[in-house]
Amino acid sequence: MxxxxxxxxxxxxxxxxxxxxxxxxxxxxxxxxxxxxxxxxxxxxxxxxxxxxxxxxxxxxxxxxxxxxxxxxxxxxxxxxxxxxxxxxxxxxxxxxxxxxxxxxxxxxxxxxxxxxxxxxxxxxxxxxxxxxxxxxxxxxGAPLVPIGDQLLFGEYQYCLNLGGFANISEERNKQMLAYDICAVNTVLNYFTKKLGKAYDDKGQIASGGGLHEKLLQQLNNLDYYAKKPPKSLGIEWVKAEVLPLIDSEEIPIPDILHTYTIHVAQQVAKVLDNNVGSKILVTGGGAFNDFLIQQFREYSNCEFIIPDSKIIDFxxxxxxxxxxxxxxxxxxxxxxxxxxxxxxxxxxxxxxxxxx
CATH class of the missing domain: 3.30.420.40 (ATPase, nucleotide binding domain)
Known part of the structure; x- marks a missing residue:
């Protein structure tokens, strides 16, 4: 039984x-x-x-x-x-x-x-x-493994977006679950925030006060990984080999780095969505508390970004x-x-x- x-x-x-x-x-x-x-x-x-x-x-x-x-x-x-x-x-x-x-x-x-x-x-x-x-x-x-849980526990959403060290997303398409890592998030944001003596950028306040560095944004958006089709996944090796050297190649104030990188994340997420007004996205992970990041999602997409209670976000x-x-x-x-x-x-x-x- x-x-x-x-x-x-x-x-x-x-x-x-x-x-x-x-x-x-x-x-x-x-x-x-x-x-x-x-x-x-x-x-x-x-x-x-x-x-x-x-x-x-x-x-x-x-x-x-x-x-x-x-x-x-x-x-x-x-x-x-x-x-x-x-x-x-x-x-x-x-x-x-x-x-x-x-x-x-x-x-x-x-x-x-x-x-x-x-x-x-x-x-x-x-x-x-x-x-x-x-x-x-x-x-x-070997990743992502969360989508079966998204399917069984959170099937009422068109997308489940998790914002941790990396942004990963799952959706059901043509009666099959599809999921993959989109880009790095907190592995990069926290790396630069720590240079300012803070563990993380609370609610994205430092990023929101920075300015956009157009050249860096374009270089980030041109990284080869984004042209690959799923299944695909990311690890810290990719961040250290591809992302950090690119950002460090020019002398940019950290608030501008955080601002630019946050917009980069929002643009990469928007690229993989249908961007329809009726599409609901469950947003979890530490990045769900980053008000500036969530604001940028809403700037670049028509989808409805739903922030659940803190236990679901965190756990x-x-x-x-x-x-x-x-x-x-x-x-x-x-x-x-x-x-x-x-x-x-x-x-x-x-x-x-x-x-x-």
């Missing part, structure tokens, strides 16, 4: 290094998948951990193994603190994305640390994790990775080949079962 109710914790760490998102979730799976976010919290990274994760891309194999072990232990401790704080019991599973260190699907490789088998013993719970590797092995991009990815874990436990498809370009739809992720002695 199919289980009707699942209680899980969804765990997500994004490339913008804002912190670890944790959501205690109830899924009712009787007909469709209905959900409730029962508790949710973001644990900020310390400067030491931000630096460790940010520099992970340059580590050798032995150093990466060591970082993976330490991060798995650290991640488990964060999850245990969350469980203790909210007195959570009787979990079906903890469903964790881990943290992406390297993402090179064109080379058949992706690495998310924090997914070692011992995490189940640390947590004394079943763990579903490491969702991307199988898709890359099947010839896919949608943790919510959907919780759903991916539930689908894996049920043996159901949780990754769509129409989205990632893999050879077939599949049920991805590793299940580490905890057996009490």
């Amino acid at each position: 199919r289980k009707k109710d699942y209680f899980v914790i969804g765990v997500m760490s994004g490339t913008s290094l804002d912190g670890i998102d944790l959501a205690y979730l109830h899924f009712s799976a009787e007909n469709n998948y209905n959900f409730k976010i029962l508790e949710a919290q973001t644990i900020d990274y310390s400067e030491e951990w931000r630096e460790n994760l940010n520099s992970g891309i340059s580590l050798n194999q032995e150093e990466l193994k060591d970082l993976d072990k330490k991060y798995t232990r650290y991640l488990a401790d964060v999850i245990l603190q969350f469980i203790a704080e909210y007195k959570i019991e009787n979990l079906d599973a903890i469903c964790s994305h881990g943290h992406t260190i390297k993402h090179e699907p064109q080379n058949g490789y992706t690495l998310q640390i924090g997914n070692l088998p011992e995490i189940a013993d640390y947590l004394q719970s079943n763990v579903v994790c490491d969702f991307r590797v199988q898709d890359v092995a099947l010839g896919g991009q 949608k990815e943790a919510l959907i990775f919780g759903l991916l874990g539930v689908l894996k436990l049920e043996g159901k498809v949780n990754v769509l080949s129409s989205v990632t370009g893999a050879k077939k739809d599949h049920s991805s992720g590793k299940v580490f079962a905890f057996e009490a002695i």
Whole structure:
């Protein structure tokens, strides 16, 4: 008999290094998948951990193994603190994305640390994790994985747009889900805001006070990635190789960089929309709080940009990775080949079962 109710914790760490998102979730799976976010919290990274994760891309194999072990232990401790704080019991599973260190699907490789088998013993719970590797092995991009959740949980919207380290979007077209990364967002905006001594540009206030640099805007819009057709995805490697050197090639005041880059994001998003008045877009991720960015979306598109309640904004990815874990436990498809370009739809992720002695 199919289980009707699942209680899980969804765990997500994004490339913008804002912190670890944790959501205690109830899924009712009787007909469709209905959900409730029962508790949710973001644990900020310390400067030491931000630096460790940010520099992970340059580590050798032995150093990466060591970082993976330490991060798995650290991640488990964060999850245990969350469980203790909210007195959570009787979990079906903890469903964790881990943290992406390297993402090179064109080379058949992706690495998310924090997914070692011992995490189940640390947590004394079943763990579903490491969702991307199988898709890359099947010839896919390993990303984005969120669209199946968009389809099952948020199907009333024409588009679901997430604004985190990268902007990614999903839509149903010709009865198939299509999704991909559009461009970098907070990985770039936060990089330059930190040069001003701030973690991020609150509500886009610094950007709104800057001026437009026409040449930079044109150069950004001409990046080769934007001419590629989906399926396609981005990683921090692309930002460091293509975007940051381009911006740094000229001496531009940081408020002007932020202003110009925000308009660049708005233009790239508008390019992939139908821009019809009746089209509704669910906007989530940290960028949904950037008032200047949302204002620019409305300047360049006729679509209706809908900002949901803060729990959905902040924890949608943790919510959907919780759903991916539930689908894996049920043996159901949780990754769509129409989205990632893999050879077939599949049920991805590793299940580490905890057996009490």
